[in-house]
Every structure is written in C-alpha cells, then in structure tokens.
Amino acid sequence: MHYIDGNWIDSDRSFDITNPATGETIGSAAEGGATEASAATEAADRAFDSWAGQTAYSRSETLYTAWRLMTERSDDLAQLMTLEQGKPLKAARNEVKYAADFLLWYAEEAKRVYGETIPAPRPDQRFLVMRQPVGVCAAITPWNYPISMLTRKIGPALAAGCTMVLKPAEQTPLCARAMFEVFHDAGVPAGVVNMVTASDPVPIGTSWLTDPRVRKLTFTGSTEVGKLLAGQAAPTMKRVSMELGGHAPFIVFDDADPVHAAKGASLVKFLNTGQACISPNRIYVQRSIAEPFIATLTERVAKMKAGVGSEAGVSIGPLVDQPSIDKVDRQVQDAVAKGATVETGGRRLTEDGLDRGLFYAPTVLSGVTGEMVIHCEETFGPVAPIIIFDDDDDILAKANDTAYGLAAYIYTRDISRAWRIAEGLRFGIIGINDINPTAAAAPFGGVKESGLGREGGHVGLDEYLDTKLVGWSV
Ligand code: NAP
Numbered sequence: 001m002h003y004i005d006g007n008w009i010d011s012d013r014s015f016d017i018t019n020p021a022t023g024e025t026i027g028s029a030a031e032g033g034a035t036e037a038s039a040a041t042e043a044a045d046r047a048f049d050s051w052a053g054q055t056a057y058s059r060s061e062t063l064y065t066a067w068r069l070m071t072e073r074s075d076d077l078a079q080l081m082t083l084e085q086g087k088p089l090k091a092a093r094n095e096v097k098y099a100a101d102f103l104l105w106y107a108e109e110a111k112r113v114y115g116e117t118i119p120a121p122r123p124d125q126r127f128l129v130m131r132q133p134v135g136v137c138a139a140i141t142p143w144n145y146p147i148s149m150l151t152r153k154i155g156p157a158l159a160a161g162c163t164m165v166l167k168p169a170e171q172t173p174l175c176a177r178a179m180f181e182v183f184h185d186a187g188v189p190a191g192v193v194n195m196v197t198a199s200d201p202v203p204i205g206t207s208w209l210t211d212p213r214v215r216k217l218t219f220t221g222s223t224e225v226g227k228l229l230a231g232q233a234a235p236t237m238k239r240v241s242m243e244l245g246g247h248a249p250f251i252v253f254d255d256a257d258p259v260h261a262a263k264g265a266s267l268v269k270f271l272n273t274g275q276a277c278i279s280p281n282r283i284y285v286q287r288s289i290a291e292p293f294i295a296t297l298t299e300r301v302a303k304m305k306a307g308v309g310s311e312a313g314v315s316i317g318p319l320v321d322q323p324s325i326d327k328v329d330r331q332v333q334d335a336v337a338k339g340a341t342v343e344t345g346g347r348r349l350t351e352d353g354l355d356r357g358l359f360y361a362p363t364v365l366s367g368v369t370g371e372m373v374i375h376c377e378e379t380f381g382p383v384a385p386i387i388i389f390d391d392d393d394d395i396l397a398k399a400n401d402t403a404y405g406l407a408a409y410i411y412t413r414d415i416s417r418a419w420r421i422a423e424g425l426r427f428g429i430i431g432i433n434d435i436n437p438t439a440a441a442a443p444f445g446g447v448k449e450s451g452l453g454r455e456g457g458h459v460g461l462d463e464y465l466d467t468k469l470v471g472w473s474v
Contacts, residue, residue: 001030002197003180005043006190009036015199017174020086020318021308021357027084029173032196037165037207040194044136044163045213047191052133052161056110063107063158066186070100070151070179077147077178082309084174085146086317086357087272089310099148101440102456106155109461113160120471128470133161134239135215137464138208140201140229142221143320144275146172149243150179152444152455153218154193160464165194165214167204169221171320173197205229212236218463219243223404223449230452241453241463243277243445245378246406249399250280251421253392256411256433258289262296264411265384268435270304270362273317274382275324277450278407278429278438281379282368283386284395290388294366297384298343304362306349318357319381325358328381331374332363335385338372340365345382376402392417396424406446409435428454 002009011030019026030036051059070077078092087095118127137157141149146168157164168176180195196204208214209232217233219226220243233240250269252261269280285293306316319325325348332346345363360382368375368385375385389395399408408427412418422430428446431437438444443454453463 001177002032002036002040003177003184003193003195004036004040005046005194006184011036015170017084017171019083019357020171020320021359023356027174029177029197031200032198032204033200034203034207036196037167037204038211040165040196041136041208041211041213043191043194044165047189048133048135048163051158051163051189051192054161056113056159059158059161060107060110062186062188063103063110063155066182066188067100067103067107069182069186070096070103073178073182074100077175079310080178081146081175084172085143086320087309088314088317090315091272091317092309095145095148098438098440099151102148102151102155105440105456106159106461109156109458110159112458113461113465124473126472126474128472130468130470131465132468134464134466135162136213137162137164137216137218138214139164139166140205140217140219140221141166141168141176143169143171144272144277146175147179149220150176152460153220154183156455156460157218157464158188158192160461162216162464163192165196165208167196167198167201170197170199170201205232209233209238210236214238216240216464226451227449239463241455242451243455244406244449244451245404246277246279246446246450247281247376247378247402247404248278248407248409248427249425250283250409251395251399251411252283252285252289252293253410253412253414253417254286254288255413255417256289257413258285258293259296261411262293263300264409264433264435266297266300268409269384270301270316270382273319273360275320275380279380280384280409282375282399283384284389284398285386286392287388287390290386294343294364294386297386298364301362301364301384302344306354306359306361307352308357316359316362316382318359320358322358324380325360328360328379328383331372331377331379331381332365332383335365335368335372335374338369340367340369340372340385378404396421400424400426403449404446405448406450407431407437
C-alpha cells in the first residue's frame with residue numbers, strides 16, 4: 001500500500017517481495033506510478049505551511065513519539081528486515097537501533113535551528129539571518145539499509161519543518177511500510193510524510209524531479225543513478241543531497257598490531273555481507289606484517305557461517321539479487337585469472353539448502369594487483385582483496401586513485417603518520433584504528449563521486465534548511 005495524505009492507498013497492481021535467503025515470496029507491495037507520485041507531492045505541498053508553522057517544540061515532540069514507538073517495535077522491525085533484506089537478526093537489531101537514533105537526535109536538534117545577527121556596514125543597518133525549511137523534499141532510498149536510510153532523511157527533514165515524499169527500494173518496501181506505520185501512529189499530520197512503492201522507479205522519479213513544487217532531492221544509492229537524478233533535478237534547480245557508492249581503502253601500516261587490524265577488517269568488510277557503501281574494498285597491508293594479517297583474517301573469515309539470518313550463529317546473509325552475485329563472482333574469477341590467490345571462499349554456496357538463496361562464500365583474496373577489476377570497481381559483496389605495499393610514500397596516491405571518496409580506514413600506532421594520512425586521504429569519513437566511524441550525531445557522506453552533502457549530526461539539518469538574509473534600516 002502507498003501512504004498518501006495520511007491514508008493507506010491500495011492499488012490494483014502489485015509486485016511480489018522475495019526473501020533473498022530462501023527465494024520465498026513473503027508479501028507484496030502496491031505498484032505506484034506517476035499518478036500516485038503526483039498525489040503524494042500534492043499532499044506534501046498542501047501540508048507544508050502548517051507543518052513548517054508548528055513550533056520547533058511541537059515538531060520535536062512528534063519525533064520523540066515516533067522514536068518511542070519505533071523503540072517499542074524494534075524487535076518486530078528487525079525480524080521483518082531479516083526476512084525481507086536477509087541480514088542476520090543481530091545486524092538487523094543493530095540497524096534498527098541506529099535508525100531510531102536519528103529520530104531521537106533530530107527530535108533534539110529540531111530545537112536548535114538558530115539564526116544569527118551580523119554586524120552591518122552602515123550605522124543605520126542591521127542584518128538578520130533566518131533559517132527556513134526548503135519545502136517539499138523527495139527521498140529515494142536503497143535496499144541495503146532499508147530502515148536507517150529512511151530515518152536518516154525523514155528525521156532531519158521533519159525537524160527542519162520540511163514535508164516529504166519517499167520511494168523505497170523495490171526489494172524492501174515492507175520495511176518502509178512498517179516505518180510509515182510508526183509515523184502514522186506517532187501522529188505525524190496528514191501529508192507531512194508520504195510513500196509510494198513501485199517496481200519501476202522511473203515514472204515516480206520523473207514525476208518528482210520535474211515537479212517545481214519539489215524543492216529538494218535526497219538520494220542514497222549507486223553513483224550511476226545518482227548522476228542521472230542530479231541531472232534531472234537541474235532544470236528546476238532543486239537542492240540535491242547524494243549518498244552514493246564507495247571504494248574504501250583499508251590501510252594497515254607496519255607498526256599496527258596485525259591481529260587487531262585483521263579482526264577489524266573481518267568485522268567491517270563482512271558487515272551486511274559486504275553490501276555497504278563504507279565497506280573496505282581495497283585492503284592495503286605493509287609487507288612486513290602481511291603474513292600474520294592474512295593468516296588471522298583468513299582464519300576468522302573461514303569460520304563465518306552463511307545462512308538464513310534468523311538462524312543462530314549466522315553472520316553472512318545472502319546477496320540481494322542474481323546480478324549482484326554474478327558481479328562478485330566475475331570480480332573473483334578475473335582476479336584469480338590475473339594471479340590472485342583464494343585464501344578462503346571464492347565460490348557460490350549451494351550446499352545445505354543455500355541454493356534456494358543467493359549466497360557467496362566469505363572470501364579472502366591475496367596477491368591482488370592494480371590490473372584486477374576488483375581493485376577499481378565497487379564490489380558490494382563478501383570479498384576481502386589484499387594488496388601488499390612496501391613504501392608508505394606512495395600509499396596515499398594509491399588510496400586516492402579512485403573516483404570515489406566515501407570512507408577510508410587506517411591502522412597505525414604512530415600518531416604523526418595517522419594524522420598525515422588522515423589529512424591526505426580524499427574521503428569524507430576516516431576511521432583511525434576504528435571500524436565504525438558512524439553515528440546519528442556524526443556527519444556521514446562522501447567527496448568526489450561518492451556524493452554531495454552530509455547526513456547525521458547538526459550539519460545533517462542544514463541540508464533541509466535555506467538561509468534567508470533580512471537587511472533592515474533602523
Ligand atoms: P540504486 O540501483 O542506485 O537504487 C537506489 C534507489 O534508486 C532505489 O530506490 C531505486 O529504485 C532507485 N532508482 C534506480 N533508478 C532510478 C531512476 N532512474 N529514477 C528514480 N529512482 C531510481 O542502488 P542500490 O543498488 O539499491 O544500492 C546500492 C548502492 O547504494 C551502492 O553503490 C552503495 O554504495 C550505495 N549506498 C550508499 C550509501 C551512502 O550513504 N553513501 C548508503 C547505502 C548504499 P528500485 O529499487 O525500484 O530500482
């Protein structure tokens with residue numbers, strides 16, 4: 001069902017939702033198009049003045065209520081996410097907690113949208129700067145984090161006084177629907193948040209991007225689609241926020257503890273089965289510690305259990321669809337043909353009923369070089385490619401040699417080196433001996449072709465605010 005103007009709208013057309021771990025159909029979602037998209041914009045536009053006109057305290061209270069309800073329903077939301085997206089239940093619970101944090105954080109930040117006064121050049125003049133909501137915002141979200149990618153946009157938009165129309169990924173509309181039930185039950189007024197589901201995103205995107213009433217697009221997904229949508233947003237000069245792909249370097253210097261670094265790499269690389277934009281895609285290890293690093297990483301990865309996410313002990317879920325598993329396998333085969341060694345994994349898993357889903361064995365590849373496709377293409381799967389380096393002088397150039405610029409990781413105990421490398425990396429997020437540099441309070445986003453703008457933190461609110469100058473003669 002779509003959610004438009006505070007109502008659940010059914011459709012005579014629907015599409016099936018499949019559990020990627022079992023291939024089973026678990027439900028269906030309404031097939032929307034340009035008509036529903038336009039109705040959603042109409043509702044969001046109508047609701048805007050009244051929502052923007054509420055006090056910050058009132059909007060904050062609504063967000064607190066949504067956060068409380070979401071927290072009460074967190075176990076159901078996590079179970080649904082595991083069923084629909086495939087990630088293990090523990091990871092789904094972590095995501096729901098992370099997602100709820102955005103509602104709480106922006107319930108707090110709603111009250112801190114400050115303006116300023118500025119000294120003016122004339123004695124009889126005063127300058128006042130106001131911050132006002134940008135208007136109706138369109139959000140298009142991906143399947144890999146099907147709940148947190150919603151709250152990371154809806155939280156700040158609502159706090160700022162914007163209204164929203166949203167299209168979730170075709171693979172995960174049930175998670176989106178469950179979140180819109182939260183907003184409905186929390187008393188978010190009709191028209192303030194609206195959702196249209198579809199298996200074909202194009203008519204909806206086109207409707208929103210060509211509609212002058214929509215003043216902003218906030219998109220999370222691939223760089224390819226992000227570029228297309230940014231182009232479509234240009235003729236009506238919409239503001240855009242883009243959270244796109246990544247190709248994160250993970251650099252382990254010779255003074256790091258190789259066992260600790262390998263543990264970090266195993267945790268962050270295989271998070272969400274590698275289907276994360278901040279997933280390390282190039283693991284650079286300095287030669288003198290490469291052997292213990294590879295041995296520890298391989299030992300940990302070989303023990304990881306793939307399977308249905310609700311089963312105990314499972315830490316590797318399925319890939320989302322057939323093209324994704326084909327892409328991972330193609331990258332691995334290309335690397336092997338060009339001389340890489342498979343330390344563990346390196347194949348699709350089909351035993352013990354795994355053939356019903358789309359499982360790829362968690363894989364460690366050593367001997368990876370710059371000629372291999374995996375070295376330059378986002379993998380989005382459970383493969384850790386290891387590149388050995390000797391000279392720390394050219395590691396920055398190697399790490400920066402990509403069109404992407406989202407996350408990068410460094411392992412070192414040398415504080416000068418950590419500072420120098422962190423400064424030189426052209427990425428938006430740097431982890432220094434840290435594999436989880438993300439939180440609702442922290443700005444998340446990339447540079448170069450990884451995106452524009454930031455989500456989270458107090459700067460995340462700026463994305464939904466216009467700056468207005470009032471000059472005054474006294
Ligand atoms: P995607 O193919 O770009 O899809 C993302 C969203 O865009 C989906 O809702 C999709 O709808 C929609 N879409 C696709 N083509 C469209 C069009 N022509 N007009 C309007 N909407 C369109 O990306 P994905 O495969 O779902 O997600 C994986 C990518 O997201 C990776 O590259 C990953 O790095 C990136 N990502 C980035 C972040 C970040 O914060 N930087 C976070 C998570 C993921 P359908 O589902 O209906 O196709």
